[in-house]
Structure formats: C-alpha cells, structure tokens
Amino acid sequence: MSAKSSFVVALDVGGTSMKGGLVSESGAVLLSERRQTPREEGPEAVVTAVSGFISHLAASGDGTPAGVGLAVPGLVSENAAVYATNLGWRDVPATDFTTLDIPVMLGHDVRTGGLAESVLGAGRGLTDFLFLPIGTGIAGASIVRGEPYGGSSGWAGEIGHTPVFPDGEQCACGQFGCLETYASAASVGRRYSQRAGVEGVKAEQVVSSDDPIAIEVWDEAVEALSLALATYTLLLDPSLIVLGGGLAEAGPALFDPVRTRLVKRLAFRAAPPLVPAALGVDAGMLGAALLGWRAAGRPDLGPGWTVDVRSAPLVS
Numbered sequence: 001m002s003a004k005s006s007f008v009v010a011l012d013v014g015g016t017s018m019k020g021g022l023v024s025e026s027g028a029v030l031l032s033e034r035r036q037t038p039r040e041e042g043p044e045a046v047v048t049a050v051s052g053f054i055s056h057l058a059a060s061g062d063g064t065p066a067g068v069g070l071a072v073p074g075l076v077s078e079n080a081a082v083y084a085t086n087l088g089w090r091d092v093p094a095t096d097f098t099t100l101d102i103p104v105m106l107g108h109d110v111r112t113g114g115l116a117e118s119v120l121g122a123g124r125g126l127t128d129f130l131f132l133p134i135g136t137g138i139a140g141a142s143i144v145r146g147e148p149y150g151g152s153s154g155w156a157g158e159i160g161h162t163p164v165f166p167d168g169e170q171c172a173c174g175q176f177g178c179l180e181t182y183a184s185a186a187s188v189g190r191r192y193s194q195r196a197g198v199e200g201v202k203a204e205q206v207v208s209s210d211d212p213i214a215i216e217v218w219d220e221a222v223e224a225l226s227l228a229l230a231t232y233t234l235l236l237d238p239s240l241i242v243l244g245g246g247l248a249e250a251g252p253a254l255f256d257p258v259r260t261r262l263v264k265r266l267a268f269r270a271a272p273p274l275v276p277a278a279l280g281v282d283a284g285m286l287g288a289a290l291l292g293w294r295a296a297g298r299p300d301l302g303p304g305w306t307v308d309v310r311s312a313p314l315v316s
C-alpha cells in the first residue's frame with residue numbers, strides 16, 4: 001500500500017447491477033459508475049466482471065488505491081463470499097475479486113448499507129438501531145453496539161423471513177407466513193394482481209389506490225410490518241427504526257399507519273421513532289468505501305464525512 005494513496009475503490013455488487021465509486025480520505029465521492037452484473041454468464045464471469053470493474057475504477061484515480069471494499073449478497077465473511085444463491089458463488093476468497101495488490105474487505109450487502117446509514121446517514125451517532133430496506137425482498141441490518149450484527153453464522157437480519165401470520169401464505173423460501181410474502185414491494189404488487197385478476201400492478205399503485213382490494217392488501221402489508229417491528233423492538237430495544245428501499249418512497253402512506261400500529265402493539269414500553277433512510281441507493285457503495293478504508297488500516301475514517309454522492313461525476 002502506498003503512503004500517497006488517498007482514495008479507496010468501493011463496489012456494491014447486486015444481482016442485476018453493480019455500483020462502484022472512488023471515495024477519498026475525507027469522504028469525497030470522486031467518481032461513481034454503474035455496470036450490469038453478468039449473472040447469466042455464470043459465477044466466474046461475475047467475479048471477473050467485478051475484478052475488471054475494480055481495475056477500471058482504480059485506473060481512473062490519481063495513484064494507487066489504499067484498499068477495496070466490496071458489498072456482496074449472501075453469506076459473507078470479511079475474507080470470502082461464502083455463499084450467494086443468486087450469483088452462484090461458493091467460497092470465493094476476497095483476493096479473487098482483484099488482480100491489484102491492495103487489501104480487500106468484503107461485507108454483506110444489507111449490513112454494509114446499514115454500516116453507511118450508521119456512520120453517515122439516518123443512524124449517525126446511534127449505537128443500536130434497525131435498518132430495514134423494503135424492496136423486492138426484505139432483509140435488515142441490526143446495528144448492535146455500533147456495528148452491524150451478523151449473528152453466529154452470518155444469517156442475522158433475515159427479518160423478511162420471520163413468520164408474522166401463522167399458517168399464512170407460503171413464501172418463496174419454503175416457510176409459511178413470512179413478512180416478505182406480505183410486505184415487500186414485489187409481494188404487495190403480486191397479491192393485489194392475484195386478487196383483482198389484473199396483471200403487473202406495482203406496489204406504488206396499490207398504496208395510492210382507493211380500490212377495496214388495494215386497501216385490504218396494503219392493510220395486510222402494514223399489519224405484517226408492525227408485527228415484525230414490534231417483535232424486533234421487544235427483542236433488541238433499538239433507539240430508531242430506519243426504513244429504506246423502494247417501498248419507503250411511499251412516505252406517509254407507509255410510515256404513518258405502521259407507526260400508529262407499532263405504538264398500539266407495545267403496552268409497557270415506548271415505540272422507537274420510524275424514519276426514512278438517508279442514503280438511498282448509495283448506501284451499499286458508501287458502506288463499501290468504509291470497508292475499503294478499514295482494509296487500508298483506517299477504521300477511524302467516516303464519522304465527520306459529509307457525503308454528497310450526487311455531486312460526483314456519474315458514468316452509467
């Protein structure tokens with residue numbers, strides 16, 4: 001590692017696209033770029049694509065990067081992508097993701113986003129909170145004592161698969177009555193479409209509709225969420241719940257009824273405030289930048305940064 005290095009390469013690897021960037025020691029996003037994930041070409045092609053993207057980003061910087069941070073899906077350790085069903089990865093060592101001789105640190109995608117919300121976003125300054133992005137699926141990052149908590153084997157945070165309705169609908173995971181089956185953006189659209197006999201309705205249309213079927217489907221989503229959040233609150237005593245992902249764009253239509261029901265469900269303690277995420281789709285990349293600096297031996301960096309990713313030159 002060069003002492004002159006003043007930036008890291010950060011990459012958020014998703015099932016359909018990868019978001020990369022260069023982030024300086026002071027938190028300036030020097031460059032931000034998006035590429036498709038070549039998932040159909042197989043697990044090795046994705047590793048090669050990640051490596052090529054890292055080299056490309058590194059070459060765009062002034063000098064050698066101090067480190068690389070990668071946010072990846074599935075089961076993850078700092079040193080390996082252990083298991084990712086959607087990308088077909090099994091035990092890919094961190095060093096396989098780059099041909100450059102620089103330190104690499106991996107993080108779980110949602111927990112890395114949670115790390116960014118914790119250090120730079122809605123949870124800044126808090127040690128214990130929940131970051132719950134609601135999109136196609138639902139998975140959370142439990143920030144416990146200042147760090148995203150991975151559990152005994154890396155499966156912590158699968159809040160989307162906690163059963164909320166006993167004997168409820170079967171989830172794609174095989175269980176019954178999972179939160180995700182009722183409250184993910186994809187499920188809200190799907191459940192309305194099935195009941196109304198209309199194809200391809202999106203969650204945002206259901207949220208804003210006066211149609212009795214839409215009201216019923218949305219009510220069940222809100223009920224499922226408030227149940228899961230009450231359980232989480234009682235289990236881990238978060239000081240804040242941060243909702244993100246596409247469904248959080250619904251704003252008060254989501255936050256108001258979930259907040260009301262969460263308050264009603266809790267009898268002997270106060271409900272934590274419910275707020276929207278601050279970093280949006282950039283959370284994963286920014287969290288990866290924090291990991292990159294940790295890999296470079298600078299875990300002190302992050303607090304104090306004022307990030308504005310929209311100011312960075314974007315190539316897409």
Ligand SMILES: [Zn+2]
Pocket residue numbers: 160161162171172173174175178180
């Ligand atoms: Zn499930």
